Amino acid sequence: FTNEPTGGTVTLGFNVPQSGPYADEGADELRAYELAVEHLNGEGDGGMLNTFSSKALGGNGIMGKKVAYVTGDTQTKSDAARASAKSMIEKDGAIMITGGSSSGVAVAVQGLCQEAGVIFMAGLTHSNDTTGKDKKANGFRHFFNAYMSAAALAPVLEKLYGSDRAAYHLTADYTWGWTQQESIQAATEALGWTTVNNVLTPLAATDFSSYIAPVLNSGADVLVLNHYGGNMVNSLTNAVQFGLREKQVNGKNFEIVVPLYSELMAKGAGQNIKGIVGSQNWDWKLSDEGTAAFVKSFGTKYGFPPSQAAQTCYAQTLLYADAVERAGSFNPCAVGEALAGFEFDGLGNGKTLYRADDHQCFKDVLVVKGAEDPQDEFHLVEIVEVTPVDQVTYDPEHPMFAGGALGECNPGA
Amino acid sequence: MGILEVKNVNKRFGGLQALGDVNLSVAENSVHAIIGPNGAGKSTLLNCLVGKLIPDTGSVMFDGQSVLGRTPYEINQMGISRVFQTPEIFGDLTVMENMMIPCFAKRDGAFKLNVIRSVEGQGDIRDRAEAMLVDMNMADKRHMHAASMSRGDKRRLEIGMCLAQQPRLLLLDEPTAGMARADTNNTIDLLKQIKASRDITIVIIEHDMHVVFSLAQRITVLAQGTPLVEDVPEKIKGHPKVREAYLGESTPA
Amino acid sequence: MLGIKGKDLTLLGVVAVLALCAPFILNPFPQDSAMAQFNAGYPDLMQRFVIFGIFAVGFNILFGLTGYLSFGHAAFLGVGSYSAVWMFKLLSMNVIPAIILSVIVAGLFALLIGFISLRRSGIYFSILTLAFAQMSFNLAYSVLTPITNGETGLQLSLDDPRVLGTSVSDTGGIPVTNLFGLEMRETTTMYFGDWAFQFSNGYYFCAVLLLVSFYISIRIFRSPFGLMLRAVKSNQTRLNYTGLNTRPYTLAAFVISGMYAGLAGGLLASMDPLAGAERMQWTASGEVVLMTILGGAGTLIGPVLGAGFIKYFENIFSKINDNVLHQWFGGLPEGLENGLVWVAEHFVGSGWHLTLGLLFMLVVTFLPGGLVEGGTRIGRLIRGKTRRADEKSAQSKPAE
Amino acid sequence: MNVKPDFNKGKNYAESAPAFLSVWNMESYYGESYIVQNISFNVHEGEILALLGRNGAGKTTTLRSIARMNAPQVTGGEIWLDHQPLHKMASYEASRAGIGLVPEDRAIIPGLTVEENLQLAQIAPPVGWSLERLYELFPRLGERRKQEGVTLSGGEQQMLAIARALARDIKVLLLDEPYEGLAPVIVDEIEKTLRIIKEQGITTILVEQNAVRALELADRAVILDTGTIVFDGAAAEVLGNEELRSEYLAI
Amino acid sequence: MEAILLQILNGLDKGSAYALIALGLTLIFGTLGVVNFAHGALFMIGAFCAVTVQKVLTLSKITLDPTKTDFLGNPAQIKTPYVESWFGPDIGAALIDWSVPLAILFAIPIMLLIGVIMERGLIKHFYRRPHADQILVTFGLAIVLQELIKHYFGANQIATPAPDAFRGSFDFGAMLGMDPNVVIYPYWRLVYFAFAAVIIGAVFAFLQFTTFGMVVRAGMADRETVGLLGINIDKRFTIMFGLAAAVAGMAGVMYAPINSPNYHIGMDFLVLSFVVVVVGGMGSLPGAVLAGFLLGILESFASMNEIKSIIPGIDQIIIYLAAIIILLTRPRGLMGRKGVMEE
């Protein structure tokens, strides 16, 4: 199989955005990867190795081989990401690729890994398509997805804002935006909300005022921002500038919802984020022992708590290593088999399942809110609710995920 | 009927009437000079002939065909070549290459997608350009960068380039301005020689009366955009109005 | 030979040797040495070198010869890629029809855009091409998603119809691009002691096309057509008054360089069957401009050097992380090691852009003619200072 | 034979009268081409020096070198104007020291009116003739003061260029082919002007292809050939020297 | 009707941003003949002046509070900004609140300095070089500046709010007698618009009515001749560059509250502002301003739902489409002069 490790080391490829708008997330991912490698090689305090329910890993590398790694820059472009991944595979002999920060990139790199015959641990990607119509046998996703965000958010939204609401959507015009919008619209309409409008905005837009300006007069009383990163920071800032949050429409307070949240975005949006609801994959303030162990080793090493990006990437590295140990082989097909249907706990998300049908991970989802009065710059987000996994689970044949095929695993040359 | 017929041409620049009702007829195979004070509109008139400017009214016929509404390259392809008042040459190319381009234009017309053969291989073009350089007394400068020549040399090169096209009508806008006396004389001889060896009509604008009187068969004096007189050189020389408005007292004969 | 001679033939020969021996030349360091990071001899990067070399060579036909600075050439590259991927999806995994279609479609696209943009010159032309390319990019990125698959990029899938060929390979995967059965991704590795050299079919296919492209570009440079293009750059007025219509010349140059871009795009897709919209973005158009200027606009070999230079930094420098740095400086005392790593890490890994930016500035400031001029200067240094004296005496000869 | 002029002792190498502008062993290059090849000559206060020679002889290059333009590069020699070392100056400093150049292409500044072109010359010290005085000398310019400079006819542009030089307080006027392209009447007029300027005590170097006219006006002449000086003497001497006339001037 | 008024307002505001950036760009472009790809970076640095001032004002004294713990279980740190402890909590808080306007004062000298250093150290060697070389070197510089900012401030956006007094919006519609909440406009954008108008007016007056302006205009057309007239044009070009940098910087400072800045903000604006400059006509200041507003308003209109439903995706291409149409119908853009940058 491709890049079978023969010497005393095994090489992993960490392909993260080092430039472009997601570079900060990329940097945090990289920190987590380095930490994971440290722990796998038995250095440091072991982090979540100690809390992981599977005990196959012994801190002596993977199957006795020391873990080495290479890093690359995806530039948040499918092209560059694939080039970078290719060089990891061709030049450095990487046996597994992980990372990324955009669904487009993840889908593109996943396709490459499938063809090259290596395992892809998806990292940050939230579009339904990654494990929906674009799923691949060699690819696995630990992160949650747009459907899950919507499913987790809906009950909270109902509780907070009632079931008689009219929503106006602004949506980033690409795969993640579309699936996010579709999901949240379906979930809120099920509550009885109506959807006034859905406006697609160019990904490159930086000033959203012309999209925000007509919202107040449209009859909507909720604005859903299906935006991420800079898009979200800017559209939210614009919305607040236009005074949307102080207005009353239909006799109710006007509200803004941001389905996909992150601490880094909260930082960019500053005060504007206060009280705004959204969902997260994980948060360092969770109280389980896996989280505590991870936050401790990450915080000690870097001086600040990890982001959800870091936790996702850390967990995926451990999961891959563990699967190799359990399979007793680096062969991607064996690893894939070990991962498919694997159920575990102790990595910070509670009980978790890698579903065999689509390689999507199922676990609890957090609903969070911008803190009203943050005690320091690490407490910008507070947890509103931990939505149990059952509530966000869907059928593999759900229409939002249908189409595409997992295909066969490919061990490569 | 002359080969070039200009009828009632008017041209205004904003408030300035640069040309007012210009009529001009140039006989085939003659040398016709246009003289006149600075700013009289001589260059403007030439511009109207080659498509650089479009007259506001009037007509310009070359060999029975109107040149108005045609692009400069079409007009050139009809057989009209022009030397500019400030030299227009290919500064980035060598003198030889400068000379080859009009030869290509003559042979291939306005456009030919000639990507396969090499310039080196075009013996006929090379020979013609070489011959022209010899005629212009510039053969030793053939590898020089055209931009780095002195002004007089640039002007000679430009004349050579126009002659290389073997035009039927050659328009010269102060061809010997700034040229050393020796080269001025050479140019006069060259023009005479070409005139003698084949059919060509020349319209020349010049302030150097030595050149004008050596070459011209007829002279039009332009003043403030309108022709003042038109006559043979001898008559012009003595014309009182012309002396006053243009020649001055110290004109060498 | 081949209708070219002298220096040009030598140059072609040098490029041929370099291209054929690239797997050796680019992998000068033993596999496990600390310097192995600098090896660039793996298929993907070698392919990129030659493909972007083709792109830049074509761009140079327009920019280097006519001086028309197109800021939208990436659009043709992108169009070429999309055409090729569609060919793979619909017709066959053979690269030949895909590449032919790429070149044709890019050529037609260039004809359309060139026809309109060439009505203007100078910066106005640049902005027109930029506007067209950005429009194409935005359309590809979202509006035309059914054709381009938006941000993700157009990929092959298991249910492509593929008239001449199968949708799914025997092993259940997506079939591989090939040249009449010769798989593009197939790579043979040769070991010499600690050294490993990779020979990839795909690379050699691209390299042959680079040689052909380069050869054609030499012919164009030396042809009457090339002379006319240089005349366009030098003085359009004179050209017009010499009876030549500049528009078809510039348009032909534009289309030819668009076809080169299409070929490059088609090859990119043939090596890795994905067409991302970003490759049409202005930054991508800017990149080929930078490659050409950096290497030496208007020179034959410059663009290829420039392309290699930029791609090397993008792919090699971005992958050096502090882990690697610690390895390099590992032998030194701790304090010194950390100091050096701290300094170096600003310039590599995520700092690779910084290094690239600095190099742009240095090269263009000190070598106005680009890398080629650097080469010339070194050559002159070696040959000594005798030249200048010669020139002096030549100049002082009487002019007439 | 070339001795560095010694201003302090009021002596110099070629003439007994003190040199006002002295060019000493000057060498100029365009890139790698050696154009002006080690030339030396003197100009005396108040005289008109005709600088003659064929096309490409290096006349323009010499003037530009004296005016300290960016190109050509002067690589050797010294230029002294009234005890000031011009060779150490940038062009704007040379202008302040008293050099006024009327370049061969006249260099009227586009986008500026006639009057603005003149005003521009009076921004930096030292200021010369007033605008009124200039308009008196060139009434045609006065009539066209609001017109954009570059739309003037050739002769008018020439006048403007000379007027612009006079608008500064200059010690030496460098004229590069001022008669080129001008109608004979205008040439007469400009010649008259040059005489007036001479009466003001301004020293002039005149480059001109119309050698006879130039020599009639000038006190002294220098003839250049391929970058070297082949004659340096009284103007009348050239007119009387058949050999010089035919060899270098073809007159 | 209201929708149109709303979009015009929006366009004005976007237009002022475009116009301000394009103004500086065309100043350098038009006066010095330099294609400055680093101009966006200057705008970005301006925005980061605002960030820096905010950071400096919020520099805090750290005390440990044993009653609370931080995320690692250590005693929590309590931060009090120095300005609050020095000037008292009220004045201190007000200073922090007004950090963006204060940053203007800080940005002007900084940007002038940066501009002067840039011109003296780099740009001046490129006046006589081809535009392509200028593009390469300034693009290189832009990358370097950008990477430096990224290195010190990170890649994420940094919130830089406007003073509290300018938060929220102003109900234009209600003022004109329409229903409330129909035509609203944020206060800070009004400020931005007014600010842009003042700067644009000042620059115009400066170039048109001062001798300095005339010299610079002359120097741009023919620097050699201007030198012949005894004028040290280099010095003036340096000042001009400093000014253009200051304009870009101020535009950046004031823009920070509208969009939280990140290191990339300059590049995002760069291409668009080039389009604006060229559509306006090379070297024409009024052209740049006109084109800025025109394209800003067009962009606003194109993002109206009513229009998008007729032509899908029009909002993504409108600027480029408009640019193409304008350049094809008006050869030198809206107000370009003949011969500038046409070779």
Ligand SMILES: Nc1ncnc2c1ncn2[C@@H]1O[C@H](COP(=O)(O)OP(=O)(O)OP(=O)(O)O)[C@@H](O)[C@H]1O
């Ligand atoms: N493009 C233009 N715009 C405005 N005025 C112009 C333009 N071209 C020429 N003129 C004016 O038209 C008049 C005639 O100019 P023209 O160049 O034809 O003169 P000329 O007879 O060739 O003079 P000269 O002998 O000095 O070259 C002049 O007053 C000139 O200023």
Ligand SMILES: Nc1ncnc2c1ncn2[C@@H]1O[C@H](COP(=O)(O)OP(=O)(O)OP(=O)(O)O)[C@@H](O)[C@H]1O
């Ligand atoms: N920009 C330049 N680059 C390179 N060489 C140049 C340049 N300008 C002039 N030369 C060369 O310098 C030499 C002298 O030129 P210069 O212009 O001084 O001659 P000139 O005596 O003024 O002639 P003319 O009477 O034709 O104006 C010529 O051989 C010319 O080719």
Ligand SMILES: CC(C)C[C@H](N)C(=O)O
């Ligand atoms: C970075 C991810 C968490 C979200 C991203 N916008 C996506 O495309 O999926």
Ligand SMILES: [Mg+2]
């Ligand atoms: Mg004329």
Ligand SMILES: [Mg+2]
């Ligand atoms: Mg000269």
